[in-house]
Amino acid sequence: KQEVTQIPAALSVPEGENLVLNCSFTDSAIYNLQWFRQDPGKGLTSLLLIQSSQREQTSGRLNASLDKSSGRSTLYIAASQPGDSATYLCAVTPSGRGYALNFGKGTSLLVTP
Amino acid sequence: SAVISQKPSRDICQRGTSLTIQCQVDSQVTMMFWYRQQPGQSLTLIATANQGSEATYESGFVIDKFPISRPNLTFSTLTVSNMSPEDSSIYLCSDNRGTYGYTFGSGTRLTVV
Numbered sequence: 001k002q003e004v005t006q007i008p009a010a011l012s013v014p015e016g017e018n019l020v021l022n023c024s025f026t027d028s029a030i031y032n033l034q035w036f037r038q039d040p041g042k043g044l045t046s047l048l049l050i051q052s053s054q055r056e057q058t059s060g061r062l063n064a065s066l067d068k069s070s071g072r073s074t075l076y077i078a079a080s081q082p083g084d085s086a087t088y089l090c091a092v093t094p095s096g097r098g099y100a101l102n103f104g105k106g107t108s109l110l111v112t113p
Numbered sequence: 114s115a116v117i118s119q120k121p122s123r124d125i126c127q128r129g130t131s132l133t134i135q136c137q138v139d140s141q142v143t144m145m146f147w148y149r150q151q152p153g154q155s156l157t158l159i160a161t162a163n164q165g166s167e168a169t170y171e172s173g174f175v176i177d178k179f180p181i182s183r184p185n186l187t188f189s190t191l192t193v194s195n196m197s198p199e200d201s202s203i204y205l206c207s208d209n210r211g212t213y214g215y216t217f218g219s220g221t222r223l224t225v226v
Contacts, residue, residue, distance in 0.1 A: 034215060041222055042220055043203075043205055046214060046216065049213070091215075093215075100158045100161060101207075103155045104155060106155055
């Protein structure tokens with residue numbers, strides 16, 4: 001069974017810092033990996049989607065990398081802002097279309113002014 | 114980008130009653146998924162819903178407790194039946210758009226008193 005682990009569980013940084021969130025998964029047979037953001041009590045917003053054949057994806061201040069063979073992904077946030085405060089979830093899709101996501105427990109990020 | 118409308122956004126219900134959650138997708142999708150997120154936890158898959166067939170439930174979830182309907186390719190409902198305080202959670206629906214990843218509804222925050 002695919003296990004997804006996110007480190008750290010919580011992170012507090014001052015505004016302006018660059019930061020890295022880590023995600024690891026036990027089974028490298030994945031279709032893709034997706035990073036989400038969740039604000040308290042809300043649904044999930046997709047941030048970046050990386051296909052299994054890709055190494056990284058970028059959107060604005062966010063960059064996500066994928067090393068499928070080692071079962072790792074990182075989400076890099078540049079020049080953090082208080083509005084980035086949220087829980088960040090990493091999820092993988094097992095190989096084969098139509099399968100549900102396996103989620104990590106998330107990293108709770110607080111960016112202080 | 115894809116949009117899923119989910120309602121209600123929140124509800125407070127008496128124990129022993131039932132609540133039906135609706136998700137409307139902005140385009141036809143083959144598979145939809147229902148997740149539960151208990152307080153402080155990550156997302157757990159309840160079931161996968163295909164149009165025209167019975168939903169497939171994950172271990173620990175049963176149809177009598179969480180009946181699901183999928184009458185067409187743009188709509189699904191999840192009912193939480195005979196509720197107890199332990200059912201207090203956020204419930205989320207999502208779809209699978211293949212290489213475009215997954216889109217989630219905005220979530221239903223359920224409190225059972």
